[in-house]
Amino acid sequence: MDHPASSTRKxxxxxxxxxxxxxxxxxxxxTRTSAVPGIGSPDAEICFIGEGPGRDEDATGVPxxxxxxxxxxxxxxxxxxxxxDCYICNIVKCRPPNNRVPAPDEIETCSVYLYAQxxxxxxxxICLLGNTALRFFFGENYAIGQVRxxxxxxxxxxFLPTYHPAAALRNPQYESVIQKxxxxxxxxxxxxxxxxxxxxxxxSSTNSRRTTAR
Ligand code: URA
Numbered sequence: 001m002d003h004p005a006s007s008t009r010k011x012x013x014x015x016x017x018x019x020x021x022x023x024x025x026x027x028x029x030x031t032r033t034s035a036v037p038g039i040g041s042p043d044a045e046i047c048f049i050g051e052g053p054g055r056d057e058d059a060t061g062v063p064x065x066x067x068x069x070x071x072x073x074x075x076x077x078x079x080x081x082x083x084x085d086c087y088i089c090n091i092v093k094c095r096p097p098n099n100r101v102p103a104p105d106e107i108e109t110c111s112v113y114l115y116a117q118x119x120x121x122x123x124x125x126i127c128l129l130g131n132t133a134l135r136f137f138f139g140e141n142y143a144i145g146q147v148r149x150x151x152x153x154x155x156x157x158x159f160l161p162t163y164h165p166a167a168a169l170r171n172p173q174y175e176s177v178i179q180k181x182x183x184x185x186x187x188x189x190x191x192x193x194x195x196x197x198x199x200x201x202x203x204s205s206t207n208s209r210r211t212t213a214r
Contacts (some may be wrong), residue, residue: 009042012120016113020093021061026109028094028102034061036116038089045124045189047087048072049114050164051132052102058095060151063088072129072163079182087121089114091136111136118157124189126157130164136140141174149181151188160185201206 017037036053039062048064056066064072078080092102102110114136118126118169128134131144135152138147144161152159162181168174182200 006043009120013038013042014119015118016116020113023093024111026106028092028096028106028110031097032094033058036061036063036090036095037113038087039063039083040087040089041084042087042121044085044087044121045088046081046085046127046185047089047118047121047123047125048127048129049090049133049136050090050129052090052092053095054099055095063090067162067164067169071168071175075165075178075182078179079186081182081186087117087123089117090114091132107132107136108194124158125151125185126159127185128159128161130167134161148177149184151184158188160188 020037021035023035023054029035032053035202036057043111050064050068053063054066054068056069057063063069072088073083091114092106093113094110096102096106126137128137128144131142134142134144134147137159138152142161144163148162152161160181162178163174165178168178
């Protein structure tokens with residue numbers, strides 16, 4: 001049987017995915033085919049956040065299944081990770097027409113879902129893929145080229161920004177840079193201090209969920 005905390009997290013993520021799939025709170029809701037809530041393990045220690053769905057994701061409802069997704073899968077495998085070990089989602093859950101950058105009001109409206117997903121997952125570290133994800137958390141003055149590969153901390157949450165996998169399609173030399181950053185990500189989750197503090201956080205949230213359920 002699942003660990004209770006894990007099954008609770010799964011139920012909460014599933015319920016968020018259902019809400020996202022029905023959401024029409026911004027203009028993207030009227031042009032999308034499918035919303036793309038996110039996918040992965042409710043126990044993931046690593047959460048990857050991209051910008052927003054593209055054509056293939058819009059058609060399937062699954063994040064990172066197009067060309068950039070193939071790059072991401074290849075990079076994950078190269079460091080011994082699989083999709084199922086992680087959680088993968090985006091800043092906005094519906095495809096912006098013609099793959100334009102999502103507008104500030106669309107990001108703001110959709111952010112309730114991302115914050116809710118992160119509150120459930122409590123990831124040990126968040127990997128920010130590209131500038132849109134980086135700037136959502138850290139502001140417009142941040143640039144991926146300047147901070148990639150460094151661990152940033154905000155409100156007790158660790159982040160590791162790296163290039164978006166689509167950038168590696170345009171600049172193949174970025175692929176080895178992203179791979180190096182992913183190895184750093186793995187080092188960060190294997191740091192004993194981080195494992196102990198995550199397990200304490202999960203334990204205390206399990207206890208508080210149990211208390212709330214009574
Ligand atoms: N690019 C993204 O940022 N997210 C996806 O899901 C696919 C491509």
